[in-house]
Every structure is written in C-alpha cells, then in structure tokens.
Amino acid sequence: MRIIVCVKQVVDLDQVRMNRETKEPVVKGLPMIVGQLEKHALEEATKLKESGQQIELVVLSAGTELADDVILETLARGADKSAAIVDKALGSASAQGIAAVLAAAIKKIGGADVIMVGEGSTDDNSGQIGSSISQILGLPFIPYARTFAVNGNKIKVTQSFEDYFETVESATPAIVTITSEINEPRIPAITEVMDAAMKPQDTWTISDIGLSADELKKFPAVKLISNKYPEQSRKGIMLKEDSMDKTVEELIKKLQAEGVLEK
C-alpha cells in the first residue's frame, strides 16, 4: 500500500523574536523545520513499514520555497521518496488553495491508500488542511487519530475528541489526521540521515500538477490585518537567595506584597 504523509515546513518557533517597536514577530532568515505533528505521522507510517507491511511511504510538501534540510529530515524519518510543490504562487494561498494544491499533487503521485496529515500545523494550527483535502478528493475522513491500524483494505483508527475516544473503521483510500498522542517520534540515526540523500526527490511547480496561478487566485482569500505579540508586562524577577529556604520565603513575601496570596 502507499501512504502519503503531508508535511508542512514551519519556522523554528523557539527562534522567533519580537520586534520591540512594532511588536511584530521577526521570522525572516530563521531556519525552517519539519512540523511537530508531521513527525508523529512519519513515525506511525514508518512503524507500520517495520511491522512487515509492504508500504511505499511518500512525503509531500508545498511552499514558496522549501529547505533541503526539511525534505532530507522527512526522508531520514522513513519516507521512501519525496514530492515537493515549490512555487511563488503559493505565497498568498489560503488553506483552501493549499489543500487544492496538495490534492492535485496526490493525484499526480497516483493517489494513496492512506493520506496522513497533522491535526494542525505547529505554527498556524488552523486544522483545516486534512478536512479540506478529503472534501476535494471525496475520500472518507478520520480526524484526530491516537491509534492507527491497517487490516487488509481497511483501517481502524481511534479518534481523540474532547468527550470520547471513538474507534472507527473505514475502507481505504482514506485521509487521517494525526495527534501527538499516537506515538513518540524517534530521532533518526546517522545512517538514516546519510541514506536520505540517496532517496528520490521530485520537485514540481503548480503547472506540473495541472494548476495555474490564476486558478489558485480563485480560492477564497484571507487578508492579514495584523500579527503582533500581545501586550504583556511581566516583572521578570529571578529569585536566588543563599538557601532554598530563603528563596522560597522571599517568593512568599513577594506574593503577599502583591496581595495575591491569602493566608
């Protein structure tokens, strides 16, 4: 069977800083990394492969530019090959436009038995892409997987909702979104990192997958008005006295002075 894992490249959030004047985030030039939930998806698919199932694992990503390191990491994490849609026209695309691009790329790859997407992206976390792709391709959709199993041409997934864990079955092909509850992604071994560079990589523009910039513009657009850090003024006082005894006493004193600690 073929599994396609859709991966979003995201900026390393730990490195984003605030511009003190504008309160806006400074993201330009920062390293790009593999989205967190996508690592869980790759781990799950790789585990299936290791269990003896015949699986071709393809990783799919899209963006205005994609970092080589990101693609290589996904290959090191177990993908057999990669497909990337790299096109300037994706810069202004909304979730619906990106979903259409991914759906077209999935068709170009020749479809898949299972398509895995993170339940939300590390940066935006809008959680729309998996559902949107399933709408376009007309495939069954199973969100929020915390367990995943393949049985012949059926998959069984336990979904994590706020109130219930719901286990459902579906025929393949189907689209599944992955939660962090499903597994603990491992760190690729050096040999896996070295092998990654040898694996096949395809890079396509949107015209290669049968779309055009004009068609992308027809998808509903969302205009950004502002993206700012919220006003937050914290004191940032570090407490360190001669002993833990005194440090904690000092903390209690401070909190009493603030009037937030009742006797």
Place this chain on the structure above:
Amino acid sequence: MGGILLYAEKDNLAFDLAPKALEMAKGLNVELSALVLGQDAQARAAKYFAYGVTKVYANNIDLSAVFDCKISADALAQAVKNIQADVVMCVASKRGRVVAAQLAQALGAACATNVLDVKIENGHPVTVRYGLGGATMIAEQMESAKKVIAVLPQRFENTAAAAAGQVIALDIKADKSALTMVEKAERKREAVDIENAKVLVCVGKGLKKKEDLTYIQEIASLVKGEVGCTREISSTLGWLAEDRLVGMSGKRCKPTLVFSLGISGQNQYTAGILNAKVSVAVNNDPNAPIFKVSDYGIAEDMYKVMPKLIEKLKQMKA
C-alpha cells in the same frame, strides 16, 4: 447580503456562542438564524429563542451512529444554499473545526478556525486567532462572499431577551457514512473549572512520575487553587484529565496567581495564562522561555522547590 447561520454539534456550545452571533448580525444588519440537526431537532430548536435566535431551522437526520464531518458539513451546505446565508458561525470544538473546513471547501468560502473573537470593522467581520504556536495574535479579514467562522468554545454573555420565534423544518438529504463505529469510550472527565479559578498551580513535563502529582495537589490546596497542566501531562501521559489542560489547545485562564512548575514555557501553554495577574515559574533550566513571561522565577529543580514551598506555605498559615 445574506444572513448568519449559527450551528454547533451540541446545543450548549451553540447557546454559548449565540450572543456573539447576535452581535455580528446586528453589526452587519442581517438576519440571524440557527440550524439544529439530529434527534428531537424540532423540540430542541425552540430553546434557541431564549438566546435571541428567533428563526431556527431543524432536521432530525441521524448523526448519532458515528461522527462523520462530511455528513454534518453536507447538511450545513444544503442549509446555507437553501436559506441563502453568507456567514456560518460555528464552534471550533475538535469536531466543529473539521466540519467548518469541510464546509468552507464545499462552499468556496474562506474559513477562520480557532477564533478567539470576532468584531465588525468597516462593515466586515474581523477575526482574531493565535499565531506562531500561540505567541502572537493575528487579526484577519476574509475576502470571499461566503465565510465560515469557527470560534473556540467559550461563553459569551447572553443579554438577549427571550422572544417568540419560529421553528422551520428544513429538507436535508444525508448520504450514508463511509465510517463504521467500532467502539466508543467516554474520556475521564473532571468537574473542574480552571478557566475561572483564582489561583492555578500548573505542572509540565518536569514532573517525573504520576505519583508526584501529590506535591502539586498539596500546593494547590494550600493556596486554595486548582491544578492545571500542559499537554504532555494530560494528552500524552494521561496523568490528568483534559479538563485541566491550560493553553492554546486547552483552557484560557485568568487567575490572579499562577504557578508554572516544571514547564518550559512553549507558546502552546503560555497562551493560556496570558491574562494571569501574577505569574510564578520554577524550572531547572535558567534559560527556559517560561521565565520571560513570569513575574517571579526560581531557576531550580522543582523537586527541591516543592517540598520547601509546601513547608513555608504551612508555616504561613499556622
């Protein structure tokens, strides 16, 4: 311009959002209606009148066998076309979020999910949500005629006077789901309201084992607070119920005092304590980002701090 259609998978979630939907309808000068689907839809529909929603469409298609966002979204799409609504306001619960995305794709509508608030500016709805994993606030305007707005579950205060309304039976065709339910297990739940707790004692992955929660619980009881936690503790490890999850994917809290113990301070978590009055952090890593959003910090092993904190709080009370 067409009207606003309010929908949620559970009536209580819709009631919580109704005041905001009403405010939007008044601001845009359009009609607000609601859609109720499922068992007893007609009877349930009349309950919306108390929230100022006076036109409620109802259809008792069976959604109980299995959650399939395609069936819900398809029903909503039929309703939107039938009543010519331009804006769908729904609740960004986990189910609601995927229904919203599915619906938007079908309608050719722009879609905003996990919306914290929505306001009218220059005659257009402007949505606000978290950006960059909870670090920033993003304000956006959807440029399409049809819009789907999924607002994070939260209670907007109901100021509407109960009014007489009408329940209208709506014809909806539902396909059979491609999914089969195998098993349904209720999640461990706790009747706890951390959103309105005055003091919160939150714990993260610095906690080494589940039994050590007794430290956290003791501190919480001494400061008359509730225990909260990060995603690792509730979702990954399952040591605490998700009702205690603080942050972007959990509850947004506004305590006067919050302790963050053994929490590194990813935006995912800190987004939930943005509105705390005083913030205290304990973490063994002096460079942990949590200290940047704290008033008072102790860069020490939480296992050294907790027993001392318990001792000193007891002394204070004595």
